[in-house]
Amino acid sequence: xxxxxxxxxxxxxxxxxxxxxxxxxxxxxxxxxxxxxxxxxxxxxxxxxxxxxxxxxxxxxxxxxxxxxxxxxxxxxxxxxxxxxxxxxxxxxxxxxxxxxxxxxxxxxxxxxxxxxxxxxxxxxxxxxxxxxxxxxxxxxxxxxxxxxxxxx
Numbered sequence: 001x002x003x004x005x006x007x008x009x010x011x012x013x014x015x016x017x018x019x020x021x022x023x024x025x026x027x028x029x030x031x032x033x034x035x036x037x038x039x040x041x042x043x044x045x046x047x048x049x050x051x052x053x054x055x056x057x058x059x060x061x062x063x064x065x066x067x068x069x070x071x072x073x074x075x076x077x078x079x080x081x082x083x084x085x086x087x088x089x090x091x092x093x094x095x096x097x098x099x100x101x102x103x104x105x106x107x108x109x110x111x112x113x114x115x116x117x118x119x120x121x122x123x124x125x126x127x128x129x130x131x132x133x134x135x136x137x138x139x140x141x142x143x144x145x146x147x148x149x150x151x152x153x
Contacts, residue, residue, distance in 0.1 A: 005066040006030050009037050009076065012065050016058060020046055024080070034075045035066060044080040052087060055080055056115055088121050095122045098147040099132050108148035113138065119145050 002008050006028045013026045017039070024041030039047060048055045055078060063076040079085065091114075098109040111122065122145045123134050131150055138144050 005070065005074070006035055008068075009035055009062050009066045012062055013037055013039060013058075013078070017041075017047070022046055030074075032074075034077055036077045037062065037079070039078070039080040041081070044083075047080045048083050052083060052115065052117075055083065056117055059117075087118070091118055091121045092125045095125050095145075095147065098145075099126055099129060102147045102149045103131050106149055108146050110137075111145045111147065113142040113144045116143075119143065122147075 002011055010026050010028045017024050017026070022041065022044065024039045024044060024047070027038050027040070029036045029038075046054070047058070049057075059076060059078040062078055063073075066076055067073045077084065094111065098111055101107075102109045114122075119136055123136075126132060126134050126147065133148050133150055135146055135148075136143055137146055
């Protein structure tokens with residue numbers, strides 16, 4: 001097994017593709033904060049799984065394998081056929097609608113249950129809006145984001 005996290009990530013994803021008998025090409029990019037792996041190919045639905053559950057699990061395993069034995073760690077993101085990009089765009093649109101509803105009606109809006117990765121996307125997208133706050137409620141797997149208006153006294 002390679003020693004560098006980016007090499008470990010690519011090697012592990014190649015092995016996963018082989019084990020699943022899925023044809024795909026893995027490309028890894030690295031910046032100061034994140035290791036990003038993108039898998040391109042035909043019929044990557046098996047890799048993504050229902051509601052992205054499989055790719056979320058693969059991403060967690062890749063994080064653990066890439067940085068095993070390392071002190072300095074980065075975030076790891078694994079995408080397949082642009083799924084995370086499309087999912088992120090959809091989540092940001094839904095978050096914007098929830099924020100608009102919360103501020104126009106003056107009531108908290110509960111979003112649908114979602115994974116921790118998806119909740120993070122919503123929290124990060126809405127964090128700079130001074131008129132609302134976001135927080136998570138519920139227990140896994142039914143944990144969800146609440147978008148609430150900030151009440152000024």
